[in-house]
Amino acid sequence: MKTAVYFCNCGTNISDKINPEKVQDAVKKKNGDVIFKTFDFLCSEEGREFLRKDIMDNAVDAVVIPACSPRDHEKTFMNVLSEAEVNPYMMQMVNIREQVAWVTEDAEKAAVKAVQYINAAISRVNLQEPLKKKEIDVSPDAVVVGAGPAGLKAALSLAEAGRKVTVVEKSPTIGGLPVRYEEIFPNMECGPCMLEPIIGEALHGDASGNIEFLTLSEIEDVVGSYGNFNVKIKRSPRYVDTEKCIGCAECIAPCPVSFKNPFNCGINERKAIDFSFAGALPNVPYINAELCLRFKGFNGNENANVVGNANGGAAGGFCRLCVDACPVGEEIFKFDEKEEIIERNAGGIILAVGSALYDCRKVPSLGYGKIPDVYNSLEFERILASNGPTEGNIRTLDEKEPRSFAIVHCAGSLDKNHKGYCSGICCEYAFKFNHIIRNKIPSAKIYHLYKELVVPGKESGSLYSKAAEDKNTVFIRISDINGMAVAEEGGKKVFSINDACVCGSGGGNESRKIESADDRDGENGGKISVDAVILCPAVVPARDIDGLAGMLELVRDRNGFFEELHGRTDAGRSKIKGIYLAGSCHSPMDIKEAMSEGMAAAGYVLSGLVAGKKLSIDPISAVVEQARCSGCKVCIGVCPYKAISFDEEKGASFVNELLCQGCGTCAAACPSSAVKANGFTDAEIFSEIGIMLA
């Protein structure tokens, strides 16, 4: 094997400290037939041309380049090798600039070290093998999980680029949380109106042919890897034909069964056949099989008979009140519909499953779940919504208009006993609530109890200013939410705020102190009485994350959200290749951010998975020499990417090169030395150690 050393002077950066001639003599002395040449700037155009020509002229097989860090120019020189028709992996850079010349005071010692490094590299490069990039076919299509703002935006962007997208949504409707909101911060836009054009485009627009919506569906299993996932989706029956139903709602009133409507946070009731809310899309009701008498009637028939008789709608047998009311006909109802497993192939999976609110019962002093008229923000959104349980009228449970409100920010946030982070959206919607309450009940007294106020962004200031300038709005800064106690006294919700939990009032603004004169005990601390309490809880991971994280073996951060590949530079990627994150499933965020993230996730799919273009696989990966494998499976346990599987037939492990990232942990763990870490083999490293210590 003909080996050449191309020593880069890097102008004088290297040669000022390390004398190339001395190094050449020493290297040649040890490795007789090696070619040794120096050049001023190997990375320059002339340098690369010199390198290419010299490699070709001398029919060089392996190249050692003492120069800068491989982190700078390894790729540059690998490309030159390719141009010179030498395998680019037959090269070893020697970092004599950053790690020798620039950091070693003594020139002679620097030269000694440089020679030692170069000798080690020569020895190593002779053991290196030509490696080849592999290419595989990929699917350009995607599965999007979650049909909220992030998922919809991702799906629509991909569909518009001609990709096939399957959107998997566990609820019966699409749109996510914002369709529940009457108005949205920062500019009081109507939530459903904002989303409807996007949903409409996805359902009926030019690109809608590329989008398949599977509602009442969840991911059941995922096999395969980046570029070629096989996704199994479990679809629960809706029992109503989405194609034929005209959405007239005639079936709903006759239904004899009611239950608490989860869409409205259980504040009102819905029927066993019903829409989630007026205006839900797709505009088709669904049947709750656990409650529908029809389903109970299949076993024993007693209930169905009783109800049938009582209502006179069903003459014995199964309840069919909804069927009889339907103007389209019986064929719409598919009571025999079964749970279905649907399989889709996709190159990438976008997770946009959203988030949930922290359970305020975990902050018992706030009275949530015990004292009436203590709401979390999602419940209050439904109270404000004109299609909600109170048709947008703010009423206490005893049907009175509340005269005073406490809006508790940071409920469970910025608190080491609960959630240590700030969710970043609560203050903004709290001031939105302030604005809506003020419009609906002009004389209402509103208290904001908060730990910190956070209103970032160019548009958020106006809602905050409105609240801050409002005479009947009071700001009270609390140091510890656990120190407050909410009790019910004569129909009022009374907050006892002790000295310890009131922070200094801000900037001499009188309105920022407790000024409910009748209840006030002192300058700091005291009591405030209100009719209704709205808690703004920390945004936490949705429960669905558990199942998905387990199934996809995704890493979760310490707060339980999906962990990003990199929190800033690659926040849209999970740590599993080909699985992307969009929206609040990986961090609390507002609608604007979620939409941008949906777009970003689509971007990853569009740039990484191009139809007709093959995926190239970096050969710096692990390979199991199956003849040496004892089948102990230690490697499988240590692989951070689940890239290693076990071939039962051969009784040996094997590596999926596509998933392998080339870290080499398996090679270090294998007790039989059966795993070869390409580019960093045992032999290569042992030879480096040996020469460096020679």
Place this chain on the structure above:
Amino acid sequence: MQNSSAIKENMPDNAVNIGNAKKTEVFEPRIIGFLCNWCSYAGADKAGAAQKQYSPNVSVIRVMCSGRIDPQFIMDAFQKGADGVMILACHPGDCHYKEGNYRAVQRHRLLLRLLGQLGIEGERCRFDYVSAGESDRFVSVINETVEAVKKLGPLKIK
């Protein structure tokens, strides 16, 4: 750098003969440093870019991840005459490959027990975390290790 003048006086004319280090009066330890590509190797590059001078006694071997560092490499280094070995990894939670640094620290802890049984002092096998930005930390970890091994003297495996 300490003792540099003393070393110079004792250096033979042919400075490129490294095997002579042990023959000089001042003990110059030979240490192999295994650095992960993404954090500690990058930290070393950063120290270079800032031209921070440090002891030349550590010879660096780059691996993609500290999880690649097979305990056999360390045993091999000691056997071939290293007076010390360093393993530098990404900080917990920063590993480019998610958890390679945890494997590395686990293996290091086990290895320390074995080294103890062989009479090799734990200070000769240092594990530490250096991020891509911590050039000062890299320099101090290198210098500290070199000093510690200097104090222990040359390694003599019984």
